[in-house]
Amino acid sequence: MKRKLVSFDWAMKKILRQKANFRILEGFLTELLKFDVKIEEILESEANQETEDDKFNRVDLLAKNEKDELILIEIQHNSEIDYFHRMLYGTAKLICEHIQKGGGYTKVKKVYSVNIVYFSLGQGDDYIYYGKTDFIGLNKKDTLTPSSRQKEDFQIDKVNEIYPEYYILRVNNFDDVAKNTLDEWIYFLKNEEIDDNFNAKGLDLAKESLDILKLDDKARSIYNRREQNRMYKESLLYTAKTDGIKEGLKRGIEKGIEKGIEKGIKQGIEKGMEKGVEKGVEKEKVKIAINSLENGLDIKTISLITGLTVDEIKSLK
Structure with missing residues (x-):
């Protein structure tokens, strides 16, 4: 067993x-x-x-x-x-x-x-x-x-x-x-x-x-709380990363297509998509950083998740 x-x-x-x-x-x-x-x-x-x-x-x-x-x-x-x-x-x-x-x-x-x-x-x-x-x-x-x-x-x-x-x-x-x-x-x-x-x-x-x-009751309680904290932090990291990527790409593609259609040419669509994806991802990075700060994540971890610099994250506080 x-x-x-x-x-x-x-x-x-x-x-x-x-x-x-x-x-x-x-x-x-x-x-x-x-x-x-x-x-x-x-x-x-x-x-x-x-x-x-x-x-x-x-x-x-x-x-x-x-x-x-x-x-x-x-x-x-x-x-x-x-x-x-x-x-x-x-x-x-x-x-x-x-x-x-x-x-x-x-x-x-x-x-x-x-x-x-x-x-x-x-x-x-x-x-x-x-x-x-x-x-x-x-x-x-x-x-x-x-x-x-x-x-x-x-x-x-x-x-x-x-x-x-x-x-x-x-x-x-x-x-x-x-x-x-x-x-x-x-x-x-x-x-x-x-x-x-x-x-x-x-x-x-x-x-x-x-x-x-x-384990005695005290040690078991400390261990269980520690494991819960670890799983919660891992969940936050995973959720923030996956949500940010999906939402950023979705918004970027939508804006890119919209801008490309307005220009009416293939080059406009391609460039619009590229810029739209870039802006959408950047905007979502900021959103993720703000949410992560509110949930108590440290700045170094947020920087690893979003790619934003430490100074950029500090400016969001």
Whole structure:
């Protein structure tokens, strides 16, 4: 029987930071990274601190494993056009923050960046993407490898073992058919449920520890309110975007045709439609921005939805 479990981002913020629950995270990371992960401690990062925006938008967790490597897990619900850039910034910042002064470049820590996103990041058909750094010969197409001394001194076999590795889980692209143990984790991330037949590492513990029914009354109330807020915000974003596009195109086409008919020539119709669409869309953007402000959306989010600048939106207040 399937039971409704708390969302993984809530678990990361409230439950999985406890040492007693490290095995849940270790199970997830072991299935994803394809090697056994043993978490030594959870480290503090700026995004771990609760802010008004983080309550139902973004959560991250920074862990250190027994190899002294850093694993950054980030969950993002709302669309962010520069998310790829932020992934790079996040790993670079971690490397700089965790290198000791005077320690030399050999002390640079290995970083794994695990990104769980609930929006359409980039373009692609898959739901799990992996990125690493290799140096490929432009002429002979060979892969640059460490020298014998480098292999011995740094205990590596490949150059890419030094560089950050990236994992992107585009949860909404998953088709709900679990073909392997990693898919079982993706199913949980998407549906907040665990099938009794699943046997991926960590899921048995997750089923017990993340059961909503096992939260005390206060925690359950906070969780339910937080989920309602998140769904409401997502609904506002979706409605504002779809309504704005449909209404803007409709009005623009109507005005464009009307203007074109008045001129009575094909060129007039085409230009009228273009200008009409443009004016209609711009007017609708302003309308959407005003409605969004009245509904309490922040200016940055409104700018992403409408394409209006921050200053243009501020002038509407």
